[in-house]
Structure formats: C-alpha cells, structure tokens
Amino acid sequence: xxxxxxxxLVKRFGDKTVVDHVSMxxxxxxxxxxxxxxxxxxxxxxxxxxxxxxxxxGEGQVLGFDLRHEGLKIKREVGYMTQKFSFYEDLTIEExxxxxxxxxxxxxxxxxxxxxxxxxxxxxxxxxxxxTLSGGWKQRLALAACIMHKPKLLLLDExxxxxxxxxxxEFWDEIHLLARGGLTVLVSTHYMDEAERCxxxxxxxxxxxxxxxxxxxxxxxxxxxxxVLRGDTLNEVASALEGRDGVDQVAPFGTTLHVVGxxxxxxxxxxxxxxxxxxxxxxxxxxSLEDVFIQFMAGxxxxxx
Amino acid sequence: MNGGFSLTRLGALLSKEFIQMRRDRxxxxxxxxxxxxxxxxxxxxxxxxxxxxxxxxxxxxxxNYTRAIVSALEMxxxxxxxxxxxNTEEAESLMARGxxxxxxxxxxxxxxxxARGDNPTILIEADATDPxxxxxxxxxxxxxxxxxxxxxxxxxxxAAEEQASRxxxxxxxxxxxxxxxxxxxxxxxxxxxxxxxMVMMTSMALTRESERGTMENLLAMPASPxxxxxxxxxxxxxxxxxxxxxxxxxxxxLFGVPFIGSLTLLLFSILVFVMSxxxxxxxxxxVARTQMQAMQLSFFFFLPSILLSGFMFPFxxxxxxxxxxxxxxxxxxxxxxxxxxxxKGAGFSDIAIEIGALWLFVFVFAGxxxxxxxxxxx
Numbered sequence: 001x002x003x004x005x006x007x008x009l010v011k012r013f014g015d016k017t018v019v020d021h022v023s024m025x026x027x028x029x030x031x032x033x034x035x036x037x038x039x040x041x042x043x044x045x046x047x048x049x050x051x052x053x054x055x056x057x058g059e060g061q062v063l064g065f066d067l068r069h070e071g072l073k074i075k076r077e078v079g080y081m082t083q084k085f086s087f088y089e090d091l092t093i094e095e096x097x098x099x100x101x102x103x104x105x106x107x108x109x110x111x112x113x114x115x116x117x118x119x120x121x122x123x124x125x126x127x128x129x130x131x132t133l134s135g136g137w138k139q140r141l142a143l144a145a146c147i148m149h150k151p152k153l154l155l156l157d158e159x160x161x162x163x164x165x166x167x168x169x170e171f172w173d174e175i176h177l178l179a180r181g182g183l184t185v186l187v188s189t190h191y192m193d194e195a196e197r198c199x200x201x202x203x204x205x206x207x208x209x210x211x212x213x214x215x216x217x218x219x220x221x222x223x224x225x226x227x228v229l230r231g232d233t234l235n236e237v238a239s240a241l242e243g244r245d246g247v248d249q250v251a252p253f254g255t256t257l258h259v260v261g262x263x264x265x266x267x268x269x270x271x272x273x274x275x276x277x278x279x280x281x282x283x284x285x286x287x288s289l290e291d292v293f294i295q296f297m298a299g300x301x302x303x304x305x
Numbered sequence: 306m307n308g309g310f311s312l313t314r315l316g317a318l319l320s321k322e323f324i325q326m327r328r329d330r331x332x333x334x335x336x337x338x339x340x341x342x343x344x345x346x347x348x349x350x351x352x353x354x355x356x357x358x359x360x361x362x363x364x365x366x367x368x369n370y371t372r373a374i375v376s377a378l379e380m381x382x383x384x385x386x387x388x389x390x391x392n393t394e395e396a397e398s399l400m401a402r403g404x405x406x407x408x409x410x411x412x413x414x415x416x417x418x419x420a421r422g423d424n425p426t427i428l429i430e431a432d433a434t435d436p437x438x439x440x441x442x443x444x445x446x447x448x449x450x451x452x453x454x455x456x457x458x459x460x461x462x463x464a465a466e467e468q469a470s471r472x473x474x475x476x477x478x479x480x481x482x483x484x485x486x487x488x489x490x491x492x493x494x495x496x497x498x499x500x501x502x503m504v505m506m507t508s509m510a511l512t513r514e515s516e517r518g519t520m521e522n523l524l525a526m527p528a529s530p531x532x533x534x535x536x537x538x539x540x541x542x543x544x545x546x547x548x549x550x551x552x553x554x555x556x557x558x559l560f561g562v563p564f565i566g567s568l569t570l571l572l573f574s575i576l577v578f579v580m581s582x583x584x585x586x587x588x589x590x591x592v593a594r595t596q597m598q599a600m601q602l603s604f605f606f607f608l609p610s611i612l613l614s615g616f617m618f619p620f621x622x623x624x625x626x627x628x629x630x631x632x633x634x635x636x637x638x639x640x641x642x643x644x645x646x647x648x649k650g651a652g653f654s655d656i657a658i659e660i661g662a663l664w665l666f667v668f669v670f671a672g673x674x675x676x677x678x679x680x681x682x683x
Contacts, residue, residue, distance in 0.1 A: 050525055052682050071680075076527045086522035090328045091321065102317030103526045 003028045003153050003184035004049060006060030006067060011044050011053060018044045020207035021058070026186055026200075028152075031179050033198030034188040037297055041207040042188040043083060046155050049186070050080045063152055076104070079151035083158045085138045089131025093122055093141055096130050097148065104149035112148060120144050136167035143171070147178065154178065156187040160194065172197050192290045201289075203296055210296050219287055224248075224295060225264040226287040227271060229257040231280035246270040249294055260291045314528050318536025326540060336506065340498045340548045341555065347494055348560050353486045354441045360407035361388040361396045368416035370457055374427065377453030378409065383442035396430075406432045407442065419454065480648045488563065491556045492643040493616040496636050498552060499575075500582055501607065503545050507586025508599040510537040516596060521682060530678040534671070537590075538583035545579040556647075566646035570653055574646070577663040578639040584670035585635070591677035610634040615641070638662045 004026040011019040019041040026032045036042050047053040049062055051071030059066075065073045087096045097113045106112045117123045120140060130141060139159060147154065156175075160168045172194065179185055187198065195201050196215050203211040203218065211218045229237060234257045241250050241259060246266025251258045261267035275282050326333055360378075364371050378384045384407060390396050396408040410428040418425040427450060431439035481488045514520040523533070549572070556562045586603070593599035611617065613631035620631060631637045638659040645651035645659075653660075 047682060052521065052524055054681055054683055072527060075525060078525075080522075080525040082518070082521050082525075084518045084521075086518045086520075088321065088325065088519055089517070090325055095321070095324055099317050099321045100526065103314050103528055105311060105313050 001028065001064055002026060002061075003030070004060075004062055004186065006049065006058065006062070008058040009045065009048055009055045009060070010057035011041075011048060012056050018207055019048070019055075022204065022207070022209045023058075024202060024209070024212070026184055028184050029179055029182050030200060031175060031185045031187065031198045033195045033201040034186055034204065035190070035195055035201055035293065036188075036204040038190075040205045042204060043157050045204065046080070046157050046186065046188060049074075050078045050155050051075050052080075076149075077151055078153045078155060079146035079149070080155045081142050081146045081157060081159055083161065085130075085142055087130050087138075087142060087145060090129060092127050092129055093117070093133070094126035096141070097145060100145045100148055106149060116144050116148055135162045136164060139163050139167065139171065143174065147183075152182075152184065154183055154185045154187075156185065158188050158190065160189065160191065168194070192288070192293070195289055203293065205296055211292075215289055219289060219292055222262075222287070222292040222295060224260050224262055224287045224291060225267050226285040226291060227259045227267070228283050228285035229259060229274070229280060230255065230283075231277075233277070233279060237274055237277070237280060241270065241274070244270045248298065249291060251291075251294070258285065258288075258291065260287065260295065262295070310529060310531055315532045315536055318528065318532060319539060322536060322540040326544075332506075336502055336544050337547060337551065339502060341551055343498050343501075344491070344494055344552055344555055345559070348487055348491050348556075351486060351490045353437060353489065354484055355438055356382045356441075357385045358383055358406040358438065358442060359387045359404060360384045360409060361390055361399050361405045362386050363390055363393055363396050363408060363410040365391065365413035366411075366416060370416045370419050370425075370454060371411045373453045373457040374411060374450055375409070377449050378446075381442070381445045381449055383445065384409070400430065400432055403432070406438055419458070425454070487560045488648060489644070491560045491562050492647050493614075493640045495549070495552045495556065495575075496578070496614075496639045496643060497611060497616055499545055499548060499579060500610065500636050502548065503541055503579060503582035504586040504589070504606065505600070505603050506541050506544070507538055507583045508589040508593065508603045509596045510541075510587055511590040512593050512596045512599045515594070524680065524682065530675055530680060534584075534587055534674055534678065538580075538587050541583045541586070542576075542579050545575075545583070549575055549579075562647060564647050565650040566648075567650075567652070570656075571643065571646045574639070574642045574656070574660055574663070577660060577667060578635060578642075581635045581663050581666035581670060584667060584674060588670050588674040588677065591674050591679070610636045613637070632662075635663055635666045 002025045004024060006025075007023045008021045009019055009023070010017065010021055022041070022045055024045075034042050034046070044053060048055045048067070051067075051074050055067065059068065061067065062074050063077050065077075067074070088099070091099065094113060094117065097116055098109055101109045101112045114123070117126050122137075122141070130138065133141060143156075143159065160171055163171065175185055175187070176197075187194070189195060198215075200212065200214055201218060202209060211221065213221065231237070234252065234255075238250050238252065238257055241247050246261045246263055247259060247270050248262055249258070249260040251260075259267070259271065261270070271282055274280055362375060364375075375386065379386065386409075388396075388399055388405060390399070393408075393410065396405075396410070399405045400408055408430040410430070412426065412428075415425050415427070429443070429446060431443055433439050478484055511520070514523060528536075557564055585606075589602045589606075590599055593602055609630070613623065613627060614620070614634050614637040615631065616636065620628060620637070623631065642656045642659045642663075645656050
C-alpha cells in the first residue's frame with residue numbers, strides 16, 4: 001500500500017486554478033521531494049493531503065484513508081509541519097509540547113514531553129518562550145512537535161527556509177533517520193541540494209505536475225544537453241550566445257559558463273563559431289537538476305494563466 | 306475516540322488559553338481593571354434626575370410673595386438661582402448660551418394681583434433641548450408654587466382644606482422610593498460591562514489564531530469544533546465570573562444598591578448570560594477574518610444593544626418595532642432579570658421567561674458558531 005495515492009487533484013481559488021490535476025504516489029518509507037517555484041501550488045497540494053483543504057476535484061487515499069471522507073483519521077496519523085512557525089510563541093517550549101501531547105491524547109504526557117525535550121537537547125531551555133527561539137531552533141521544535149505522536153506520514157512544507165547550512169544538514173540527517181524507521185516523508189523545498197537528498201522528486205509548476213522520478217531519471221528524461229565553456233572572454237561569449245536558436249540557457253558558474261539546450265544538434269550548430277574562437281574551450285558537461293528546473297520554469301511560463 | 310469529544314483535548318485547549326491570557330498582561334489587567342473603573346465612573350456619573358440646575362430669575366419687584374415663590378423653588382432642590390437679571394433679553398441670552406437651564410419670570414404686578422385676588426402668573430421657561438433635564442424640575446412646580454403662595458398669605462388652614470376636598474392621588478414609588486438613579490444604573494452596568502469585555506475578547510478568539518498563523522496547525526491536529534469552541538469560551542466565562550465577584554459587592558457596598566432577591570438565582574442568571582455572551586463573541590470570530598473586523602463587528606453590536614436594551618432609556622418608551630429589536634439582545638433580558646432580582650426580590654417564576662430567552666441565545670449562538678466553524682482553511 002502506498003502512503004499517498006492521490007489522483008487528479010484540482011483546487012481553484014476563485015477563477016484561478018492553483019492545483020491542476022495533480023496525481024501523486026508515495027510509497028511507504030520513501031522520502032519524496034516536492035519541488036517547484038513560488039506560488040506553484042506546493043502548499044495547496046500538501047494542505048489537501050492532510051485535510052486542511054477540500055479538493056474541488058479528484059480523489060485518493062492517504063495512509064489508506066479516503067481523502068474526502070476520512071479527514072479526521074488522516075489528521076491523527078499525519079504530522080504536518082507548516083511553512084511558517086505555527087506553534088504558540090507566547091507559550092514555552094515545554095508548554096507547546098504539552099499542548100500537542102494532550103491534543104493527541106498521549107499518555108503519560110509528562111514522559112512524552114520529557115523524552116522529546118531530551119531528544120531535542122532542550123531540557124534546560126524548556127521554560128523559554130517559543131517566540132524567542134532562533135529560526136533553526138524553531139524549526140527543530142516544530143519538527144519534534146510534529147513527530148511526537150508517531151505519525152506514519154510526515155508532510156513538511158519548506159521546512160528549511162531561513163535555516164543555516166549546519167542546521168539544515170542536521171535536519172536532513174534526522175529525516176533520513178526517521179524514514180529508516182518506516183516513516184514516509186513528503187517535503188517541499190526550493191533547494192537543489194535538498195532535492196538530491198530525496199529518494200524521488202516531483203516537480204510542480206503553475207499547478208501542473210511536470211516531472212516525477214529519481215533525480216537521475218528526471219535529469220535524463222528532461223533530455224537536455226549541456227556544454228561547459230571555459231576561457232577568458234566568457235562575458236562576451238555569453239552575450240553572443242544569448243537568444244541564439246537552440247540555446248535555452250546561458251548561466252555563469254564561477255569561472256565557467258553552462259550552455260544548455262533541449263536539441264543537441266541545434267546547440268552544436270549554435271556553438272560552432274564559439275569553438276573556433278581562440279582561448280575558449282567547449283566540452284560536453286553534466287546536466288544538473290538545477291538546469292532542468294530552470295528549463296521547466298522557462299517552459300511553463302508560456303502556459304502561465 | 307472517533308472524532309467525538311475528549312476532555313483531555315478540551316483540557317489541553319483550556320490550559321493553553323489560560324496561559325496565553327496570563328502572559329498577555331495588559332489584556333489581563335484590562336479584563337479585571339476595566340469593570341471596576343467603568344462601574345465607579347458611570348455609577349457615580351450617570352444621573353437621570355438632575356438636581357440643583359442653574360436658573361435665572363427675572364423679577365422687577367422684591368416683595369414677600371416673589372421671595373416666597375423663589376425660596377420655595379429653591380427648596381425643591383431642582384433650581385439654583387445663579388443670575389438675577391432685570392430684563393428678558395438678558396435672560397434669553399443666558400439660556401441660549403446654556404448658562405442656565407431655567408428662566409423664572411415673576412412679573413412686577415405679581416404681588417398686586419395676589420392681593421387683589423386676581424389670577425397671578427409666573428412664567429417658567431425651561432431649556433428642553435434635553436427633555437430629561439427639565440422634566441423633574443417642571444413636574445414639581447405647580448403644587449410647590451401654589452402652596453408657597455397660600456402659606457405666605459397666611460391661609461395655611463385654607464390650603465389644608467382645599468387639599469382635603471380635592472381628589473387625592475397617592476403615588477408610591479415602589480422599589481426605589483427616593484428615585485435614586487444608581488439603583489437603576491448600577492445593576493444594568495454589570496450587564497453592560499460583562500457584555501463589553503466578554504464579547505470583545507471572544508470575538509478575537511479565532512481571528513487571533515488565524516492572524517498569528519497558529520490556526521493552520523490547530524486545524525491539522527485532531528481537535529473537534531466543539532472542543533475548540535469550549536476551549537476558547539470557557540476561560541473568558543471564568544473571567545466573567547471574576548468580574549461579577551468584583552462588581553456585585555461594589556454595587557452593594559459602594560453604591561448601597563439594595564439586594565433583596567436571591568443571590569443564587571442571580572448568579573445562575575449571570576452564568577447563563579455570560580455563556581450567551583461568550584458564544585456570541587465566538588460566533589463573531591467565526592465570521593470575521595481579521596481582528597480588526599472582529600472589533601468592528603463587536604462595536605456594531607454594542608451601540609444598539611446598549612441603547613435599545615433599556616439600560617439608558619426606558620424600554621417602554623420605544624416604538625413597538627424598536628422594542629421588538631431590543632428583544633434580540635441578551636442584555637435586554639439580563640437587565641430585566643438583574644433589576645427584578647436585586648431591587649424587587651423576584652423569584653424564579655417571575656423571571657422564567659427572561660432566563661428562557663437567555664438559554665435560547667446560548668443554544669442559537671452555539672449552533673451558529675458550530676455551523677460557521679471552518680474545519681478547513683477553504
């Protein structure tokens with residue numbers, strides 16, 4: 001049984017279709033990255049999956065419960081970490097955890113709270129108001145509170161926005177640890193490095209699911225060709241290439257220039273005179289996930305409503 | 306377990322709400338300080354039967370009869386002659402400026418007419434822009450003036466005789482023989498204070514969660530609408546109870562309002578009233594999207610409820626349609642209850658209908674709130 005199995009989810013706000021026939025399956029114990037630009041419908045899709053929004057169309061099961069009719073059962077088994085810190089800032093860390101523990105009717109409350117505090121390493125700071133925590137600690141507290149009731153599915157909505165690299169690394173280690181214990185995780189993110197830490201990724205743009213699979217699959221299926229250019233006159237080269245037929249992206253990466261196109265032959269033709277320039281070398285390069293996403297974003301702008 | 310209602314979860318919501326209330330010191334202080342402040346302020350300030358009003362006297366002669374009339378008027382307590390003017394123009398301008406509420410004109414031939422047995426006349430002009438200011442003072446006039454005149458003429462015996470032969474109307478001012486405004490105002494004030502704090506606080510209950518972004522989290526967790534509702538309103542009902550403990554003794558000991566009814570009956574009625582208020586506030590919070598909207602909706606509700614409830618103006622003085630409108634405010638029924646119980650010693654059967662009305666509000670508001678409550682963010 002898949003932890004998430006939803007088909008053709010549609011959500012409209014007014015006359016704007018925010019989620020447009022999105023289908024998604026996530027196997028148990030899998031970590032799936034949910035990617036897409038701002039306003040692409042990631043949050044709305046996640047909210048539909050945990051029963052916070054009712055889909056206008058579509059159906060499916062989350063943890064085997066019907067999405068439309070068994071919202072309460074889903075809520076009890078799902079941990080949802082919101083994009084914005086949404087615990088009580090005027091309650092202490094301990095009081096927030098107690099609140100959550102009681103709402104899920106965990107018993108004994110004190111032991112669960114004490115264990116969670118110990119795991120977090122926050123036992124000595126338990127009397128601190130949650131509002132006074134730094135971004136990284138708020139995120140850790142939120143995660144701890146979300147997994148306290150031992151959910152089977154964890155939905156994370158841009159959990160690492162505004163968190164420093166070390167805290168992010170630790171956060172992801174924790175996620176992998178949880179997944180090894182059988183927890184299924186769906187996590188939305190902007191960061192490519194985070195996407196690469198997922199078992200699979202799904203890319204959504206303007207409400208439409210554009211690609212899904214492992215990172216390698218997504219890169220391969222995108223069918224992009226990338227050349228890496230090196231040399232001294234790259235600025236000139238970049239402006240010369242901009243807009244040429246067959247050249248979709250020109251992006252400087254440090255001392256190199258990445259040139260990406262979806263049609264290999266056209267790209268070769270476009271680069272022919274550059275190859276001839278003295279002092280510039282052209283080599284075939286690896287297409288990165290980021291290149292693919294930039295390509296998706298450029299492509300989906302055309303069908304933007 | 307399946308959805309349903311859980312005391313554990315309600316407990317979690319209640320203790321969370323109490324902690325937040327305690328931490329929000331300004332609001333907390335306001336909830337306890339404001340009632341006392343309002344009670345003292347309005348209890349002492351509002352007076353429906355104003356006395357010692359400034360008056361001007363236009364009198365050209367200074368004879369016995371004129372003096373007798375003037376002192377009799379001053380004795381009523383309503384008139385305080387501050388200006389003695391010679392002509393009517395001057396008196397006119399005093400009144401137009403609002404310096405005096407009355408102009409009493411005693412014509413120069415007054416004494417002569419009395420002596421001749423003619424019909425003597427006195428002109429009293431009252432500033433009736435505020436009718437309630439003038440009414441008390443005017444109502445005492447007729448008898449006071451004629452008795453003073455007879456007394457001055459040495460016709461005490463005649464006066465008594467005349468009075469005996471006339472139709473006697475005996476008036477008993479029941480429950481408040483001295484007509485003390487505070488007896489009327491202070492019990493009503495408890496209702497108004499409770500309404501203000503209860504409705505305003507609870508009207509922000511849900512909007513505050515939405516604005517702080519905590520609503521999303523709360524909805525993602527398994528709390529039922531009824532649990533959330535009770536978790537939000539009960540703490541404020543407790544605050545209401547504390548306010549009652551402050552205001553009731555103050556009414557008795559500070560203002561000397563008589564309390565002849567049953568305390569248990571009154572407390573029970575207050576409990577129902579408070580429940581109807583917090584649920585009303587909560588209903589508002591299910592409608593409003595922001596705290597600002599919640600405030601506006603509450604204020605939109607406050608003014609008509611205060612003006613049409615019979616708290617400030619006589620309920621029976623309003624046209625039928627306004628009375629019908631007044632019935633839809635819990636405050637109207639509560640004011641009837643508290644005045645009946647405190648001042649008249651009414652029993653349960655006397656106020657059963659009013660208590661029934663309050664219960665009706667409780668159920669209607671609770672039902673509306675539960676129907677309106679959005680379990681999703683849609």
